[in-house]
Amino acid sequence: MATTAWTRRHVISLIDFFPAEYDTVLQTAASFREVLSRRTKKVPTLQGQVVANLFFEPSTRTRSSFELAAKRLSADTLNFTPGNSSLTKGETILDTAKTYLAMGTDLMVIRHQQAGVPQAIADEMDRLASLVGVLNAGDGQHEHPSQALLDLFTICTLLDPERPRLDLLADKKIAIVGDILHSRVARSNIWSLTASGAEVHLAGPPTLLPQLFADCGKDRAGKLFLHWNLEPALQDADFVMTLRLQKERMTQHLLPSLREYHQQFGITRDRLKLCKPNVKVLHPGPVNRGVEISSDLMDDPEFSLISQQVTSGVAVRMALLYLMGSGKA
Amino acid sequence: MATTAWTRRHVISLIDFFPAEYDTVLQTAASFREVLSRRTKKVPTLQGQVVANLFFEPSTRTRSSFELAAKRLSADTLNFTPGNSSLTKGETILDTAKTYLAMGTDLMVIRHQQAGVPQAIADEMDRLASLVGVLNAGDGQHEHPSQALLDLFTICTLLDPERPRLDLLADKKIAIVGDILHSRVARSNIWSLTASGAEVHLAGPPTLLPQLFADCGKDRAGKLFLHWNLEPALQDADFVMTLRLQKERMTQHLLPSLREYHQQFGITRDRLKLCKPNVKVLHPGPVNRGVEISSDLMDDPEFSLISQQVTSGVAVRMALLYLMGSGKA
Amino acid sequence: MATTAWTRRHVISLIDFFPAEYDTVLQTAASFREVLSRRTKKVPTLQGQVVANLFFEPSTRTRSSFELAAKRLSADTLNFTPGNSSLTKGETILDTAKTYLAMGTDLMVIRHQQAGVPQAIADEMDRLASLVGVLNAGDGQHEHPSQALLDLFTICTLLDPERPRLDLLADKKIAIVGDILHSRVARSNIWSLTASGAEVHLAGPPTLLPQLFADCGKDRAGKLFLHWNLEPALQDADFVMTLRLQKERMTQHLLPSLREYHQQFGITRDRLKLCKPNVKVLHPGPVNRGVEISSDLMDDPEFSLISQQVTSGVAVRMALLYLMGSGKA
Numbered sequence: 003m004a005t006t007a008w009t010r011r012h013v014i015s016l017i018d019f020f021p022a023e024y025d026t027v028l029q030t031a032a033s034f035r036e037v038l039s040r041r042t043k044k045v046p047t048l049q050g051q052v053v054a055n056l057f058f059e060p061s062t063r064t065r066s067s068f069e070l071a072a073k074r075l076s077a078d079t080l081n082f083t084p085g086n087s088s089l090t091k092g093e094t095i096l097d098t099a100k101t102y103l104a105m106g107t108d109l110m111v112i113r114h115q116q117a118g119v120p121q122a123i124a125d126e127m128d129r130l131a132s133l134v135g136v137l138n139a140g141d142g143q144h145e146h147p148s149q150a151l152l153d154l155f156t157i158c159t160l161l162d163p164e165r166p167r168l169d170l171l172a173d174k175k176i177a178i179v180g181d182i183l184h185s186r187v188a189r190s191n192i193w194s195l196t197a198s199g200a201e202v203h204l205a206g207p208p209t210l211l212p213q214l215f216a217d218c219g220k221d222r223a224g225k226l227f228l229h230w231n232l233e234p235a236l237q238d239a240d241f242v243m244t245l246r247l248q249k250e251r252m253t254q255h256l257l258p259s260l261r262e263y264h265q266q267f268g269i270t271r272d273r274l275k276l277c278k279p280n281v282k283v284l285h286p287g288p289v290n291r292g293v294e295i296s297s298d299l300m301d302d303p304e305f306s307l308i309s310q311q312v313t314s315g316v317a318v319r320m321a322l323l324y325l326m327g328s329g330k331a
Numbered sequence: 332m333a334t335t336a337w338t339r340r341h342v343i344s345l346i347d348f349f350p351a352e353y354d355t356v357l358q359t360a361a362s363f364r365e366v367l368s369r370r371t372k373k374v375p376t377l378q379g380q381v382v383a384n385l386f387f388e389p390s391t392r393t394r395s396s397f398e399l400a401a402k403r404l405s406a407d408t409l410n411f412t413p414g415n416s417s418l419t420k421g422e423t424i425l426d427t428a429k430t431y432l433a434m435g436t437d438l439m440v441i442r443h444q445q446a447g448v449p450q451a452i453a454d455e456m457d458r459l460a461s462l463v464g465v466l467n468a469g470d471g472q473h474e475h476p477s478q479a480l481l482d483l484f485t486i487c488t489l490l491d492p493e494r495p496r497l498d499l500l501a502d503k504k505i506a507i508v509g510d511i512l513h514s515r516v517a518r519s520n521i522w523s524l525t526a527s528g529a530e531v532h533l534a535g536p537p538t539l540l541p542q543l544f545a546d547c548g549k550d551r552a553g554k555l556f557l558h559w560n561l562e563p564a565l566q567d568a569d570f571v572m573t574l575r576l577q578k579e580r581m582t583q584h585l586l587p588s589l590r591e592y593h594q595q596f597g598i599t600r601d602r603l604k605l606c607k608p609n610v611k612v613l614h615p616g617p618v619n620r621g622v623e624i625s626s627d628l629m630d631d632p633e634f635s636l637i638s639q640q641v642t643s644g645v646a647v648r649m650a651l652l653y654l655m656g657s658g659k660a
Numbered sequence: 661m662a663t664t665a666w667t668r669r670h671v672i673s674l675i676d677f678f679p680a681e682y683d684t685v686l687q688t689a690a691s692f693r694e695v696l697s698r699r700t701k702k703v704p705t706l707q708g709q710v711v712a713n714l715f716f717e718p719s720t721r722t723r724s725s726f727e728l729a730a731k732r733l734s735a736d737t738l739n740f741t742p743g744n745s746s747l748t749k750g751e752t753i754l755d756t757a758k759t760y761l762a763m764g765t766d767l768m769v770i771r772h773q774q775a776g777v778p779q780a781i782a783d784e785m786d787r788l789a790s791l792v793g794v795l796n797a798g799d800g801q802h803e804h805p806s807q808a809l810l811d812l813f814t815i816c817t818l819l820d821p822e823r824p825r826l827d828l829l830a831d832k833k834i835a836i837v838g839d840i841l842h843s844r845v846a847r848s849n850i851w852s853l854t855a856s857g858a859e860v861h862l863a864g865p866p867t868l869l870p871q872l873f874a875d876c877g878k879d880r881a882g883k884l885f886l887h888w889n890l891e892p893a894l895q896d897a898d899f900v901m902t903l904r905l906q907k908e909r910m911t912q913h914l915l916p917s918l919r920e921y922h923q924q925f926g927i928t929r930d931r932l933k934l935c936k937p938n939v940k941v942l943h944p945g946p947v948n949r950g951v952e953i954s955s956d957l958m959d960d961p962e963f964s965l966i967s968q969q970v971t972s973g974v975a976v977r978m979a980l981l982y983l984m985g986s987g988k989a
Contacts, residue, residue, distance in 0.1 A: 038435055040379075041379065041380075042378055042379030042380075043379045043380075043381075043435060044378070044379040044407075049700055049702070050698075050699065050700030050701045050702040050732075051699075051700075051701075052701075052728065054724075062411055062412065063430055066383075066409050066411070066431070066434065067434060069409065070381065070407070070409060070434055070435065073407045074379075074407070078702075078728070078731045078732070080724050080727065080728060082720055082724070083720065093945070093946035093947065094949065097945075097946060097947065097949075098946075100967060101721055101945065101946075101970050102724070103967075104967040104968075104969075104970030104971045105724065105725060105728055105970055105971065105973070105974055106696055106701060106728065106971065106974060287422070287426075287430065288422035288426065288427075288430075289422065289426065291423065291426075309429060309432075309433040310433070311433075312430050312433035312434055313433045313434065313435065315434070316434055316435060367764055369708075370708065371707055371708030371709075372708045372709075372710075372764060373707070373708040373736075391740055391741065392759055395712075395738050395740070395760070395763065396763060398738065399710065399736070399738060399763055399764065402736045403708075403736070616751075616755075616759065617751035617755065617756075617759075618751070618755065620752065620755075638758060638761075638762040639762075640762075641759050641762035641763055642762045642763065642764065644763070645763055645764060
């Protein structure tokens with residue numbers, strides 16, 4: 003497999019990813035996708051290595067995806083759940099991570115409700131001169147790099163199944179719709195998509211899409227546009243990425259109602275007529291049916307890539323664990 | 332192994348099981364029981380396949396039994412627990428199942444507090460033209476087929492350890508005692524036992540054994556009888572199946588007290604004198620000691636098959652996963 | 661591996677451990693520590709065997725350590741968590757253990773908030789003539805033998821990495837500081853350290869160190885001393901073991917405040933000047949930074965053995981599971 007470009011020990015953010023790194027992830031994921039199409043969907047690559055899933059913020063879906071990726075690389079997995087943990091006994095997060103390091107963990111997958119925790123753990127691992135790699139599985143409203151990479155892989159394999167690569171997006175228009183402000187998925191996707199040279203159009207109500215996001219587009223290969231209504235973002239779009247709407251945004255008075263949100267920013271079959279004929283819709287899940295996207299559209303394989311995203315997730319996470327794990331002496 | 336008779340992708344209910352299907356499960360389980368008696372209790376049959384345990388209603392005991400069965404077939408397992416899941420984020424049950432499908436799950440073991448959920452998931456899997464098999468691990472008050480099959484296996488291996496088969500029960504009398512109304516275990520057992528040609532005698536207080544259960548006996552090989560007191564059911568019985576009594580039945584005024592229940596329907600050493608001399612007692616567990624069955628009787632290996640039922644559970648679940656999993660191209 | 665001295669089926673307490681048994685554990689752990697330094701940290705020793713972690717009292721840290729130890733011996737693991745279990749349905753603890761026995765469990769690792777539960781389960785396993793081994797992973801305020809054995813292994817490998825053995829401690833002075841009264845770790849360590857011939861000095865406030873502990877020193881190879889202030893315990897000590905302080909001891913009026921506790925019994929760089937120049941500090945974790953031990957000292961590899969203890973834990977638990985598991989016919 004092509005691992006030439008890979009020198010990263012940790013994957014925390016996509017802000018400084020190089021095109022060659024994206025391409026390495028995409029090509030490695032493509033070869034694992036081939037493994038996953040076999041009857042025995044397993045390779046011995048990480049046998050005897052330990053992947054610890056430290057999910058301080060619980061998530062069954064993402065944890066299962068990482069757990070399956072690790073098991074298909076033949077790694078042993080440890081699941082940390084905060085409920086029954088030493089954290090409730092007053093241990094610090096860094097001490098928890100150091101305990102898993104001392105037990106012999108090789109790779110740590112970290113999710114935390116606070117931005118910066120995976121970086122802090124990665125810094126501590128480096129300070130201790132350990133060889134442990136840290137993968138950010140979502141930290142607060144900061145980043146969720148494996149989600150953006152699986153979105154990228156889903157789109158690029160659609161454009162060229164044999165050779166998914168970043169420059170396939172160079173002349174594409176991609177809309178990201180919804181609660182940009184609170185979304186770590188949006189942030190990571192903005193970095194990957196603007197790196198590709200694509201036109202990225204953000205759309206959402208002003209309360210959820212502040213002007214400062216325009217800065218993310220500076221000095222990137224692609225271009226970034228902000229819209230406070232949906233239509234200009236959808237116009238001739240090749241791909242529409244919808245974001246999960248947290249219901250608590252209403253009690254925070256950032257939104258009038260889910261119904262009104264759906265009327266203004268919900269993706270429906272009708273609205274997709276503004277886009278390119280072959281437009282595809284993505285969503286990181288779990289979907290609030292009838293809010294971010296109409297229920298029938300979500301289930302329509304002609305438009306929806308949602309199930310491919312989940313499948314891509316396992317292949318992309320295998321690729322990341324493989325690249326990070328094989329970097330060791 | 333004899334898999335000739337097997338064409339089912341899903342195991343949801345026993346209502347339409349054919350005798351040949353029962354015999355295939357019994358014989359396959361017998362060969363796995365032999366594997367479990369070795370020092371290395373593992374076979375590579377399902378290597379590289381993924382068994383997802385989606386237990387929307389939590390159960391450590393049944394989940395452990397399925398998890399162990401899957402691991403002994405060398406499958407990888409994923410455990411879904413509703414507490415930390417996307418369900419709390421508003422995702423539908425079908426969307427959860429589709430996510431596990433998209434991740435690459437081969438077999439889904441489903442438990443849910445509502446009747447019909449496993450069937451609905453199986454229908455969705457078929458509609459999507461997936462090859463995933465769905466196994467009902469207990470749905471509401473509907474069915475719990477693997478429990479009835481392990482009960483059947485426990486009884487039949489006692490009657491002929493080498494060649495357990497359905498027709499061994501043809502001339503037997505079996506009593507099922509307790510809360511028939513709310514029991515998915517009773518429903519599945521009624522289908523399997525009446526299919527065998529046995530005489531099945533249901534006994535329980537009228538509040539927990541409505542007359543409509545008589546209909547289950549129509550057009551079956553065996554015969555079904557209802558009793559609102561214990562004695563006629565126990566008279567000359569070969570096997571007595573007791574059911575777990577939910578304590579909340581009292582607050583629902585379906586029962587006066589646990590003590591009174593035990594006096595009327597609790598199985599004791601003394602009452603077993605009505606039965607055949609070699610009578611055996613079963614219980615699906617967990618037992619309320621001194622309620623459904625007296626504590627000393629439960630621990631008496633001369634009468635109690637409870638521990639054999641648990642052991643049979645792993646072999647029968649291995650058989651089901653094997654049969655469902657090997658049906659794939 | 662040297663297993664000559666091993667005849668124990670269960671490891672419940674260290675009170676009656678023989679020196680040869682300690683040495684067998686230490687030597688076996690040393691050979692597994694060598695396995696853990698390889699890239700593929702796995703041996704096939706317990707392949708096809710089942711280790712059930714029955715943690716009635718939740719603990720992520722200790723459970724992860726046992727789980728990893730079992731996986732590195734290639735065993736299959738089952739995790740029991742009381743939250744979703746049959747216990748809430750009224751099943752007794754012994755019935756839960758018997759269910760796991762009947763499923764085919766080979767080794768049970770038991771943690772329970774009540775002293776005596778692991779022994780009761782071990783007795784029941786023997787009464788049923790099963791070959792299952794029971795390992796006490798902490799029972800109430802009674803014992804935590806694997807913790808004391810990993811402490812011993814950590815100290816002995818420091819003194820002789822090639823050949824860790826009990827008699828290395830014969831002329832050493834070891835201080836155990838803190839809440840001795842409520843500590844199962846302290847009790848197990850008192851048995852192992854006084855068996856070695858070391859001088860063991862207990863230090864703590866009178867409310868947490870009753871006079872009756874002096875009795876533990878009777879008829880042991882080593883000597884046991886009690887101190888209600890810190891200085892005489894630290895004087896010329898080779899090793900200082902600190903114990904975790906439960907914050908609820910304050911509400912029980914056994915302590916004035918955490919701050920006052922730290923002033924009187926907290927281990928700091930300054931106080932260590934009383935000890936031997938090469939003194940090392942241990943703590944079973946999780947640490948309340950700035951209470952039992954100052955935060956900077958905890959992180960100082962010149963003094964702290966805390967991270968080595970965690971690493972030793974996996975090797976020692978592999979050794980125990982190996983010795984108990986290979987004792988079977």
